[in-house]
Amino acid sequence: MSSAQENSEKIDAALRALNKNPEVVVHSRDYSIHITEDGQKVSTKSRVNNNVPPIANFKPTNEQLFLPSGIPNIQFLKQHFLQEGRLTEDQTIRILKMASDVLSKEPNLLQVPAPVTVCGDIHGQYFDLIKLFEVGGDPKDTSYLFLGDYVDRGSFSIECLLYLYSIKITYPSTFFLLRGNHECKHLTDYFTFKMECLHKYSLNVYKAACDSFNTLPLAALMNNQYFCCHGGISPELNKPDDLNKIDRFREPPTRGLMCDILWSDPVEDYDENTDDDDALFIPNSVRGCSYAYTFKAVSNFLTRNNLLSVIRAHEAQDAGYRMYKRTETMGFPSLLTMFSAPNYLDTYKNKAAVLKYGNNVMNIRQFNYTPHPYWLPNFMDVFTWSLPFVGEKVTDILVSVLNICTEEELDEDTPLDKGTLQRFNEGVADVVGTASAPVAPVKRTTPPTDANDEVDELTLKKRALRNKILAIGRVSRMFQVLREEAENVEKLKQITGGVLPKGSLLGGSDGLRQQITSFEEAKKADLVNEKLPPTLDEVKLQDQKREEELIKQIDDSVHKDSKIQRLARRYSNSSFKK
Numbered sequence: 001m002s003s004a005q006e007n008s009e010k011i012d013a014a015l016r017a018l019n020k021n022p023e024v025v026v027h028s029r030d031y032s033i034h035i036t037e038d039g040q041k042v043s044t045k046s047r048v049n050n051n052v053p054p055i056a057n058f059k060p061t062n063e064q065l066f067l068p069s070g071i072p073n074i075q076f077l078k079q080h081f082l083q084e085g086r087l088t089e090d091q092t093i094r095i096l097k098m099a100s101d102v103l104s105k106e107p108n109l110l111q112v113p114a115p116v117t118v119c120g121d122i123h124g125q126y127f128d129l130i131k132l133f134e135v136g137g138d139p140k141d142t143s144y145l146f147l148g149d150y151v152d153r154g155s156f157s158i159e160c161l162l163y164l165y166s167i168k169i170t171y172p173s174t175f176f177l178l179r180g181n182h183e184c185k186h187l188t189d190y191f192t193f194k195m196e197c198l199h200k201y202s203l204n205v206y207k208a209a210c211d212s213f214n215t216l217p218l219a220a221l222m223n224n225q226y227f228c229c230h231g232g233i234s235p236e237l238n239k240p241d242d243l244n245k246i247d248r249f250r251e252p253p254t255r256g257l258m259c260d261i262l263w264s265d266p267v268e269d270y271d272e273n274t275d276d277d278d279a280l281f282i283p284n285s286v287r288g289c290s291y292a293y294t295f296k297a298v299s300n301f302l303t304r305n306n307l308l309s310v311i312r313a314h315e316a317q318d319a320g321y322r323m324y325k326r327t328e329t330m331g332f333p334s335l336l337t338m339f340s341a342p343n344y345l346d347t348y349k350n351k352a353a354v355l356k357y358g359n360n361v362m363n364i365r366q367f368n369y370t371p372h373p374y375w376l377p378n379f380m381d382v383f384t385w386s387l388p389f390v391g392e393k394v395t396d397i398l399v400s401v402l403n404i405c406t407e408e409e410l411d412e413d414t415p416l417d418k419g420t421l422q423r424f425n426e427g428v429a430d431v432v433g434t435a436s437a438p439v440a441p442v443k444r445t446t447p448p449t450d451a452n453d454e455v456d457e458l459t460l461k462k463r464a465l466r467n468k469i470l471a472i473g474r475v476s477r478m479f480q481v482l483r484e485e486a487e488n489v490e491k492l493k494q495i496t497g498g499v500l501p502k503g504s505l506l507g508g509s510d511g512l513r514q515q516i517t518s519f520e521e522a523k524k525a526d527l528v529n530e531k532l533p534p535t536l537d538e539v540k541l542q543d544q545k546r547e548e549e550l551i552k553q554i555d556d557s558v559h560k561d562s563k564i565q566r567l568a569r570r571y572s573n574s575s576f577k578k
Contacts, residue, residue: 032044055083056084056085057085059091060085060087062091064076065091071098071169072095072098072169072170074139074163077162077163081163089201089204092162092201092205093204093205095162095165095169096165096205096208096209097208098169099166099168099169100211100212102169102172103168103212103216104215104249106217108217108244108248109217109218109219109240109241110145110178110217110220111220111221111224112221112222112228113143114223114357114358116144116357117142117143117356118144118145118147118338118355119132119136119144119145119355120147120313120314120337120352120353120354121147121148121341122149122154122160122164122340123149123153123182123341123344124150124151124153124154124155124156124157124160125154125341125342125344125369126154126160126163127156127371127372128341128342128369129164131342131367131369132352132367135365135367136354136356136365137356139167139170139174140171143174143176144174144175145176145178145220145222145228146164146176146177146178147178147180147311147312147313148177148178148179148216148313149182149230149313149314150177150180150182151183152188152191153182153344153345154192155192155373155379156372157192157196158196158197158200158201158205158209161212164177165177176217177217178219178220178230179213179217180230180262180313180314181230181252181263183213184213184251184252185251186251186252188206190533190534190539191529192378196379197209199379200379214248214249214250214251215249217248218243218258218262219240221240223357225308225309226309227240227301227305227307227309228310229261229262229310230261230262230313231260231262231314232261232265232266232310232312232314233261233293233297233310234261234290234291235291235297236256236260237261237301238304239305240305242257243257243261246258254289260290263289263532264284264287264291264293265284265286265287265290265293265314265315266292266293266335266337267282268292270294270324270325271295271324279294280300281294281297282294286527286530287532288531288532289532295324295325298334298335299327299328299334302334303329308332309327311355313338313339313340314337315339316350316523317337317338317350318351318519319350319351319353319366320339320342320350320352320353320364320366321336321337321338322336322337323336324336324337336355338353338354338355339352342369342370343368345522345526347526348519348522349519351366351368352368353365354367
């Protein structure tokens with residue numbers, strides 16, 4: 001009888017014995033239960049924090065998303081996005097195109113009757129947008145006028161855009177959307193919206209969104225008393241109707257009336273301006289384009305057109321709004337700035353506000369931020385995020401392993417093939433890239449002999465070992481810089497809103513340790529991102545310069561690292577006895 005047959009019979013006999021003896025109990029462990037050090041049992045099948053609602057891990061059917069009439073189901077969409085749900089690409093593009101069709105039929109200058117609720121910047125803060133509607137009223141019963149900047153900087157820009165567009169499709173005559181300076185290809189490519197679209201959907205969705213931006217109206221006359229736009233007035237704007245003469249269905253230019261409506265600001269000393277000041281418009285150095293307008297310029301515009309005030313957005317406000325100097329004729333604020341993104345960039349700690357106007361009564365309602373799901377910068381996944389931490393530890397281990405070698409071990413003869421050494425040298429050069437010059441081959445000044453071969457082998461061996469240690473040092477420093485950046489993610493976000501600042505790697509974590517304790521400090525730190533972004537070619541040049549400076553900084557750091565240099569000398573100066 002074969003051993004396999006014997007084993008089978010033994011197993012069958014054991015099973016029969018177990019079946020005949022009911023008292024035998026087989027204990028099995030539930031591997032889905034994890035027992036912590038303090039004895040607490042945690043199920044790996046359930047959520048760690050039950051207070052955090054699970055995400056909607058499905059994409060809705062067309063029957064769920066669209067009503068029988070074909071318009072989006074805004075109640076379903078609202079809840080689906082609150083659970084971080086996503087749509088299909090076809091559904092997303094369908095909503096974007098439906099909104100474009102509705103918006104393209106509207107004039108450049110809207111006529112918005114009262115009562116109405118006026119809102120400022122949203123900047124991708126979807127959970128705060130839902131809070132805004134709780135404060136301002138249900139769009140079903142309330143008219144709204146949004147002043148632009150629905151996308152960029154926040155992590156939920158596409159959700160904000162789709163939800164606002166869906167409401168516009170549902171209530172086209174009472175829900176109004178104006179264009180902001182961020183509703184363009186140039187800014188969304190530079191900041192976070194394009195990256196978000198590519199991460200959550202596709203390039204086709206991003207292109208459809210950019211097409212929809214070109215259909216957004218530019219300004220509105222609210223109750224025939226208030227001129228509303230995103231940025232402000234322009235030296236080319238004599239009367240509001242001038243806006244209807246320009247072609248808005250395009251990417252905004254960097255100068256001219258269309259640019260000014262989206263980009264202009266009041267001068268810093270607006271409230272100190274008097275009618276005696278001759279200046280009306282000055283170049284806007286903060287934005288790098290357009291103009292800054294004075295109190296006199298706004299007063300002249302209001303008087304010329306028999307208007308009461310200019311209402312705009314475009315600038316973060318600590319209280320969510322700001323009323324500027326009153327006009328002498330009407331005694332009403334000549335300018336009003338609204339900002340509806342609370343705790344902007346999760347850093348400003350500002351309040352948000354909406355303006356409710358009706359029956360000639362202006363009521364401003366403030367609200368605070370709403371907690372939202374966290375996203376790593378640039379929509380990075382946790383594995384990519386953790387790579388610098390792991391890499392730094394691995395290089396530390398390599399250095400530690402090299403440190404434990406004794407002098408006797410270093411003196412032991414370990415013959416190496418020259419071809420292997422040469423390939424190793426080339427590999428080291430590949431690892432560090434341009435961080436160090438490639439190892440030059442040893443030039444023979446005498447005819448090849450066995451003695452020269454031996455010298456070359458020793459030279460190559462020493463050089464290879466030294467380059468290896470220095471390469472490890474460079475990689476270690478690179479991972480250290482990236483790890484320090486990761487630890488300072490909040491500092492990084494407050495400076496950039498998700499965009500890696502040029503040169504931020506060069507100073508390690510010290511360049512990112514800016515303690516933000518007030519609204520003004522946060523605004524000052526973020527000032528660089530208020531400018532018109534550089535062109536694509538300029539960005540490439542900046543990146544190239546940053547990379548070169550980073551490589552030099554890392555190289556200098558390794559040369560100053562006494563531990564790495566000591567190891568390099570220790571290994572390369574070993575005797576290599578024959």
